[in-house]
Amino acid sequence: MSAIKKVHLVYFSPSGSSEKVLKKIASAISKDIPVETHDLLTPASRKKEYNFGSGDLVFFCTMTASLVLTKFDEIFGCLNGNGVPFVGVVTFANTLYMKVILLEEIKKYAEKRGFKVVALGAFPAVHTLAASLGSEGRPNAEDEKLMMDFGRRVYEKIEKGDYVLHDKIGADTSDADAEKVSSYRAVESGGHHVFPFREKAISDACIKCKTCVRHCPVDAIDIENKTFDLDKCIGCWACINRCPKKAIKATSPELAGLLEKFSGAVTVPFEAEIVM
Ligand SMILES: Cc1cc2nc3c(=O)[nH]c(=O)nc-3n(C[C@H](O)[C@H](O)[C@H](O)COP(=O)(O)O)c2cc1C
Ligand code: SF4
Ligand code: SF4
Incomplete structure (x- = not known):
């Protein structure tokens, strides 16, 4: 049994x-x-x-x-x-x-x-x-x-x-890995890397199906006004990845640089x- x-x-x-x-x-x-x-x-x-x-x-x-x-x-x-x-x-x-x-x-x-x-x-x-x-x-x-x-x-x-x-x-975890972790933590404690993942805009391609609203873990999307409550948003990208019309895009100009930093941490x- x-x-x-x-x-x-x-x-x-x-x-x-x-x-x-x-x-x-x-x-x-x-x-x-x-x-x-x-x-x-x-x-x-x-x-x-x-x-x-x-x-x-x-x-x-x-x-x-x-x-x-x-x-x-x-x-x-x-x-x-x-x-x-x-x-x-x-x-x-x-x-x-x-x-x-x-x-x-x-x-x-x-x-x-x-x-x-x-x-x-x-x-x-x-x-x-x-x-x-x-x-x-x-x-x-x-x-x-x-x-x-x-x-x-x-x-x-x-x-x-x-x-x-x-x-x-x-x-x-090797010494080299540990070094990467501590430099990553240093970036994080500066509080810089998280914000650019949250800034977004909804385009005219939106059909108001509310898929994004249903999958937002923190109820941060107002689809009528096409706005996001960025204080609530945890930057998980559920809305961006699940939108059937690809109508949501990240808008921060800092994003590309941060993604580059991320790829350096592979x-x-x-x-x-x-x-x-
Ligand atoms: C804002 C954000 C930050 C992330 N940070 C990390 C990270 O520090 N390290 C990592 O290995 N993956 C990171 N990821 C990748 C996700 O953890 C990974 O793609 C995960 O499988 C997504 O799971 P889900 O499809 O269940 O949401 C991050 C993703 C997002 C959107
Ligand atoms: S998932 Fe996309 S199409 Fe549907 S309401 Fe949200 S932004 Fe609009
Ligand atoms: S990124 Fe995540 S938390 Fe932020 S609005 Fe989209 S679904 Fe909600």
């Missing part, structure tokens, strides 16, 4: 990659175990309470972006772990940034909410700011194989009753990180 009675997939996935990656990972778990999904993108979804209990296994996935961290109180605040096993996942697209910050934050928040963190994983996906940032074609077949392996190893680990995280996060090699 399996120790797992139900798998829960909890995700915050503005442009859809994190949802897809999580589903790929979970597809390696026995097909006999039912799966329930919990999409935490909208503010309304985070006003509900999600209570987990005996026999549940929770997989969580978010995108990497610094302003997503400002939503962690809300995202984790609606989850009650009650001691069930938890697997934290991030999708990322070019930099090491998340390895040392996001995975640690996810672990900290999950434990605070009463989960037992049994595994963490970071997996490559296409960059939602621009695929040209070293992420064309990701995840590729090799990435997907690693996702499935990860899902299988999690399953075996829990079936063995091993709920302890043995590896250290970022243990394989992780070599750009591959998955697994902590178990």
Whole structure:
């Protein structure tokens, strides 16, 4: 008899990659175990309470972006772990940034909410700011194989009753990588790089379908007036990537320079990180 009675997939996935990656990972778990999904993108979804209990296994996935961290109180605040096993996942697209910050934050928040963190994983996906940032074609077949392996190893680990995280996060980070992380943090603490991702405009191509409104994680879009509340906006680019008419464009003149800085931070090699 399996120790797992139900798998829960909890995700915050503005442009859809994190949802897809999580589903790929979970597809390696026995097909006999039912799966329930919990999409935490909208503010309304985070006003509900999600209570987990005996026999549940929770997989969580978010995108990497610094302003997503400002939503962690809300995202984790609606989850009650009650001691069930938890697997934290991030999708990322070019930099090491998340390895040392996001995975640690996810672990900290999950434990605070009463989960037992049994595994963490970071997996490559296409960059939602621009695929040209070293992420064309990701995840590729090799990435997907690693996702499935990860899902299988999690399953075996829990079936063995091993709920302890043995590896250290970022243990394989080289000195050169650590240097990149600290220079990235320096840019971030200057507060410069986040704002240009938020400035946007809606063109006449808009058909007022409200797809952007439905996928904005912070209710920052006024589609009648075609304006954005930039104080609320977390720069996730869900609106830009999901608009069927490509009517939303980033407008900051600083964006190109910042994307260049991002491409300079490309992780070599750009591959998955697994902590178990
Ligand atoms: C504003 C912004 C900032 C981002 N910052 C990073 C980053 O620091 N490091 C990284 O590897 N990817 C970064 N990304 C890329 C996303 O994390 C990546 O494309 C992710 O898979 C998107 O997930 P989603 O499709 O579920 O939204 C950023 C994306 C955006 C829009
Ligand atoms: S998703 Fe695009 S077309 Fe639809 S309302 Fe938003 S901007 Fe307009
Ligand atoms: S308005 Fe900002 S927070 Fe809302 S979807 Fe667009 S980029 Fe994301």
